[in-house]
Amino acid sequence: MLSCFTGKIYGINGPIIYLAGNHGFKMGEMVLVGNMKLVGEVIGLTKDKTTIQVYEETTGLRPGDEVIGTGSAVSVTLAPGIIGNIFDGIERPLKEVAKHFGAFISRGISVDSLDTQKLWDVHITVKPGDMLYGGSIIAEVPETTSIMHKSMVPPNVCGVVTDVAEDGKYTINDTIVTIKDKDGNIKELTLTQRWPIRVPRPVDKRFSSDRPLITGQRIIDTLFPIAKGGTAAIPGGFGTGKTMTQHQFAKWSDADIIVYIGCGERGNEMTEVLEDFSKLVDPKTGNPLLDRTTLIANTSNMPVAAREASIYTGITLAEYYRDMGYHVAIMADSTSRWAEALRELSGRLEEMPAEEGFPAYLASKLSAFYERAGFMQNLNHTEGSVTIIGAVSPQGGDFSEPVTQNTKRFVRCFWALDKSLAYARHFPAIQWLTSYSEYLSDLAPWYITNVGEDFVECRNQILSLLTEESHLNEIVKLIGSDVLPDDQKLILEIARVIRLGFVQQNAYHPSDTYVPMEKQLKMMQVILYLYSRAKQLVDMNMPMSLLREEDIFEKIISIKYDVANDELDKFEDYKELIDTFYNRIMAKNA
Known part of the structure; x- marks a missing residue:
């Protein structure tokens, strides 16, 4: 209007x-x-x-x-039809645009964000006389095979139901419920809402971060976990695996809905994302992954102002589904391109530039975006969360540049991708020495209750061994490994087992692409059991050269491939194998 x-x-x-x-x-x-x-x-x-x-x-x-x-x-249309759709930065549906105007988006195109002619199966959940408030669920619509869309009263509306439609097929603009507010005004409610993209949707309460977002990726779930409703950054240079890591998140995380924002990415990369996502099968339901995913594609040749808006469009769609009681994960790829759009617009406005030409309000923009994450109690008393995972693309892999540094101030999880790991084909290329998660202490009670009492202790030992390996490698670079005492040589050997057998993960292997938490714990327990038994031998002056003659270290590395996710009882066999190794070494030196 x-x-x-x-x-x-x-x-x-x-x-x-x-x-x-x-x-x-x-x-x-x-x-x-x-x-x-x-x-x-x-x-x-x-x-x-x-x-x-x-x-x-x-x-x-x-x-x-x-x-x-x-x-x-500037607002987005919120109604059934969002899931499985592909939008540009201002919620124009790219499939509809292509159908009417061809593969390239012409200027001034006016297309409805969602299909206004499609008939949806609507089940009304209220009756005349009910008192409705903002957020109250008035109807349920099977949006896809995976998602039940729950249409709600807009947050700023309340009143008594005077009339309801019968269950049946309706478009998103048909009136399904009529209410009378306290002033006697009649309001007709449809399946559709409009909401400004720069205004966070209201909630009732914010909860603490005490439940992890399980991803099936060992280095994340075990070493650097993220909570549902948390925030994380994945910084890394070109080719370090930011997009692949986010793909694994989208496919395997236990979020109900994925919102993928391609903000200023290369056109061929976005094409790859769109093609990959359309082929992927959701391992939890067997349905297409797009049945719980929505994509916002804003390529680098699109206008920069729309790039700046795409982030807000994505977060608003996520908040809408959170209000229904879903757990939503946002993949923003990448916030650096968004910051570059801010820089260009700031330059056009002739504003005083700050560090490296970025506007002085870069930090406040980033904080306002990440602050919209959280685990919430909604207005309708359901619980839902929005988890934000933002990729950062620092030029030349320099983490000291302003976008990475300001992002670190506002996220509690930092997964630093390392190009040397990526070039060595070690994926995920998350560098354990520079990454961190501040959620571990909040999530520890959950791990102890739901995974195992010794989970946090095992995790700390694993990380300690990796850190010790880094210190020893500095010595090795100077004087070589031969002069190290055997107990330090053992640390290097066990750290190699951890790196290759636990931290490194193969996204294309059926048993290794996703690993449940129970298996992650048992893998750690076996590795640490091997370390304790081998350390007993070294303490008895058994040389490391003798221990290396056995193939036990390689067998433990191959656990990730040899033990399927539903064969956890096999881990006891590996402990017996370690005991056999111990006894054999003892017999040799009897």
């Missing part, structure tokens, strides 16, 4: 346009620019000038072209 306010373009600077004077527009209002009705947003107001950023290419605009206000903020 258009407002009565209009203005004329006075100046143009790339995606930024200026209007002379005050034309009655509001801050953050969506406007339509020029004859092609390009979508824009008011980002600056003074009595003498109105500043607008345009989400589409501004080539061809000229001073004097008309700008029309819409009276509302």
Whole structure:
């Protein structure tokens, strides 16, 4: 719906346009620019000038072209049809755009975000006389084979139900419930809501981070876990595996819904993501993975202003499904491209630059984005969460640049990808010496109760051995490994077992691509049992050269392939194998 306010373009600077004077527009209002009705947003107001950023290419605009206000903020449509869909940064459905306008998005395209003609099977969950508040669930719609869409009363609406439709097939714009508010006004509720992308959706309560997001990736679940409703950054240079790590998250994490935001990525990489996701099968349900995924594709050749908006579009869609009681994980790939869009827009606005040309408000923008994560009690008293995993692409792999450093301030989990590990074909290429998770102490009670009492202790021992290996390698580089005492040689050998047999994981192996928590614990227990038995031998002056003659270390490394996820009883056989190794060494030196 258009407002009565209009203005004329006075100046143009790339995606930024200026209007002379005050034309009655509001801050953050969506406007339509020029004859092609390009979508824009008011980002600056003074009595003498109105500043607008345009989400589409501004080539061809000229001073004097008309700008029309819409009276509302930049918003997204929330209704059945989001899951399984692919949108651009301002929620235009790319499949529909391609169907009507071809493979390339033309400017000024006006397409409904969601299909307004499709009939959905609707089950009404309220009856006349019920008192409804913001967030109350009024209908359930099987959106996909994996997701039941729960249509809700908009957060700012309440009233008594006066009329309901019968269960049946309806479009997203058909009235299904009618309510009367306290002033006697009649409001018709449909399956659709509109919500401004820059405003967080309201919640009732925020919970502490006491439940992990299980991913099946050992280095994450065991060494650097993330909580449901938590925040994490995956920084890494080109080719270190950011996208592949996020793919594993999307496929295996125990989130109910995945929102993947390709923000400013290369077109061929986004094509690969779209093709891969359409072929993947959800291992939990056997249904296509897209049945619980929505994709936002904003490639590097699209206008930078739309790139800046895509992050907010994605987080708003995630919050909507969180309000239904789902656990949602957002993959933002990458926040560096988003920050570069902020830098370009800031330059066009002639703002004072801060470090490396980024705007001074980079930190506040990042914090506002990550702060929208959390494990919440919703207005309808269901519980849901939004977990944000942001990829960072520092130029040249330099983690001291502003985006990485500011991101570290606002996330509690940092998975630093290392190019030397990636080039050595060690994946996931998460460097255990520079990564960290602040969630471990919060999650420890859950691990102790649900996995094993010694889980945290085993994890700490594993990480301690890897850290000790790093210190010893510094000595080895200077004087070689031959001069080390046997107890230190043993640490190097066990650390190799940990690196190859536990930390390294094969995404294409059926037993290794996903590992349940019970198996992760048993793998640690076997490795540490081998260390304790071997250390007893070394303490009795058995040389490491003698221990290496046995193939026990290689057998423990191969556990990840040889023991399937449903064969956990086999771990007892490996402990007997270690005891046999111990007895054989003792017999040799009797």
